[in-house]
Amino acid sequence: EDQVTQSPEALRLQEGESSSLNCSYTVSGLRGLFWYRQDPGKGPEFLFTLYSAGEEKEKERLKATLTKKESFLHITAPKPEDSATYLCAVRSSTLGRLYFGRGTQLTVWP
Amino acid sequence: NAGVTQTPKFQVLKTGQSMTLQCAQDMNHEYMSWYRQDPGMGLRLIHYSVGAGITDQGEVPNGYNVSRSTTEDFPLRLLSAAPSQTSVYFCASSFRDSPLHFGNGTRLTVT
Numbered sequence: 001e002d003q004v005t006q007s008p009e010a011l012r013l014q015e016g017e018s019s020s021l022n023c024s025y026t027v028s029g030l031r032g033l034f035w036y037r038q039d040p041g042k043g044p045e046f047l048f049t050l051y052s053a054g055e056e057k058e059k060e061r062l063k064a065t066l067t068k069k070e071s072f073l074h075i076t077a078p079k080p081e082d083s084a085t086y087l088c089a090v091r092s093s094t095l096g097r098l099y100f101g102r103g104t105q106l107t108v109w110p
Numbered sequence: 111n112a113g114v115t116q117t118p119k120f121q122v123l124k125t126g127q128s129m130t131l132q133c134a135q136d137m138n139h140e141y142m143s144w145y146r147q148d149p150g151m152g153l154r155l156i157h158y159s160v161g162a163g164i165t166d167q168g169e170v171p172n173g174y175n176v177s178r179s180t181t182e183d184f185p186l187r188l189l190s191a192a193p194s195q196t197s198v199y200f201c202a203s204s205f206r207d208s209p210l211h212f213g214n215g216t217r218l219t220v221t
Contacts, residue, residue, distance in 0.1 A: 034209055043114075043200050043212030044153075087153070091207065097168070098210065100145075102152040 006088050006101035013108050016077050021086055021104045024070040029093025033071050035064050036087040044087055078108045112136050116201050116213035123191040123220045131186040131216050133201030141204045142184040144176065146197040153200065159184055191220045
């Protein structure tokens with residue numbers, strides 16, 4: 001069964017305190033792993049796509065990495081404006097469906 | 111470009127009422143989908159469409175209908191609202207295998 005698990009469910013960081021979010025997955029044929037950011041009252045906003053193990057993508061203070069079983073979203077020296085829920089999703093080769101994890105709610109306090 | 115536009119933003123229904131959630135996109139995406147988001151459950155796929163005239167069921171289709179008569183529009187119909195359908199509904203679109211673009215959601219309460 002295709003499945004996506006994110007951890008931790010919630011993370012509180014002090015401004016400048018780097019950390020990582022985890023997304024582990026089991027899918028029948030990976031056709032892409034996606035990271036999204038969701039602010040309260042808004043729809044998810046696309047951040048990164050990763051397709052193969054060893055691939056990395058960066059954007060400002062965020063860096064996403066991918067292995068055969070999991071992905072990490074590394075946050076370096078976070079700022080309060082990085083506070084949001086981060087969602088991970090994988091596209092399976094079975095019908096091309098997108099499966100979402102439950103998200104990690106990140107709070108960065110000054 | 112407006113992207114993905116959902117209306118209404120908020121809706122309150124009584125049990126048994128029907129309604130249609132509207133979704134429109136102006137990016138010429140062939141793929142459109144509807145998700146519901148509930149606390150602790152993540153986003154779950156209700157229905158999706160790979161092009162005009164083609165729709166299919168997702169994980170949680172019961173109680174919902176869709177149609178796709180144009181590339182731009184993908185309305186979601188609640189046939190007879192139930193309290194279990196209280197949720198936030200998101201419409202999304204994309205080109206095939208590309209990242210989804212989401213609307214800002216419709217917050218539905220069924221009493």
